[in-house]
Amino acid sequence: MIQTWLGAVCIAWLLVQAVLLFVYRHALTAYWREPVLRYPVLIFESDDWGAGPLEQAHRLDALRQILKGHRDQWGHYPVMTMGIILSIADTEAMCAAKELNYIRISLDHTRFKSVLTALYAGINEGVFAPQLHGMEHYWPPVVMAAAKTDAQVATWLKTNGIPQSEALPSRLQSRWIDAASLPSQSLSEAEIGAAVVEEVSMYTQIFGTKPVIAVPTTFVWSNAVERAWANHGVSCIVTPGTRYESRDTHGRPSGDSRVILNGERGQGNVMYLVRNNYFEPKLGHRAEKGLDALALQTACGRPTLLETHRFNFLGDLAQSKVALAELDRLLTEARAHYSELRFLSTQDIAEAIASQDTTLITTxxxxxxxxxxxxxxxxxxxxxxxxxxxxxxxxxxxxxxxx
Ligand SMILES: [Zn+2]
Incomplete structure (x- = not known):
């Protein structure tokens, strides 16, 4: 009798566990399929550089010097990816013009020579890796439309000197939607396709190669954007581990909440990679935050992709120095804690996953x-x-x- 009871309890117990495994089977298998790295890898994913304030030039030089102060045991410098913005409103030309039309000034204009020189220097040394962030950090017709009702935007379009996209309302910093009013509306596939042709062409003209990796501004993008990028040579999209496709009535990014893992594929077979934490010293993030992320992601067999932005390194000089010092400390501590730490670029990771390179990915x-x-x-x-x-x-x- 007791044996029968015990047997029944055991079967019930196993059944409950089987049900739990069944319910979570998709997530459990997705985490199993996600590639596992052999080594700790640390990459800084930095956005918004390019067409913008000229002070970027010497701040980029300062970043280069910090990055060049460190090497992994294979002799590689740490890599900071540069999410590049290729152009911005030429607000002075727009104010001088008789009619109110959008006029852009591009990164290859002589005015940005110092910024481009600093970017090229870091790329040649292997400490910077350019990635496509966008022709603009916004959709120009939407900014023009918003200026009619939004005084902040109208003022931004009259900036004396070169404006900063960070000063636009957050909803307008999403390039691939019409967020002039909320909730946002989609752009047509034809408009997206034409804009991608234009931005890929300008990126290629400036950097000498087509963009391989794209980072959607504010992480709002759609299948149509993926298809257009893939059609023009982009093979990898950097994500925050999910996808936002619109802005809701409060202007917040909104999506279907699905979880995206490294190596998963989107439209046109683009590969997704995931940024798994932030390192924004101006928001109070210290080196320890980056080290905690490195410990966690290394245990999970993932590369640590730390998101950061140019705003940490621009503006107030004292704050910028603190940001550089924290970056330096993070690199020093990371090397001290992980003798096998590798400094690679995001493109290296994408290529290793695509080719199932067993020198980096374990089996x-x-x-x-x-x-x-x-x-x-x-x-x-x-x-x-x-x-x-x-x-x-x-x-x-x-x-x-x-x-
Ligand atoms: Zn950005």
């Missing part, structure tokens, strides 16, 4: 299990249920075996 079962357990450990609801149902026991045993 060892135990290493993969450890990374998978670290990943699913972050699924708090699943983990709570695993505790409740006792599934934690076989998972723990699996971890012990893999350790």
């Amino acid at each position: 060892t079962l135990r290493t993969k299990i450890n990374a998978w357990l670290a990943r699913i450990n972050r699924m708090s609801r699943f983990w709570k249920l695993a505790r409740l149902t006792g599934l934690i026991v076989p998972l723990w045993l699996l971890g012990k075996w893999a350790a």
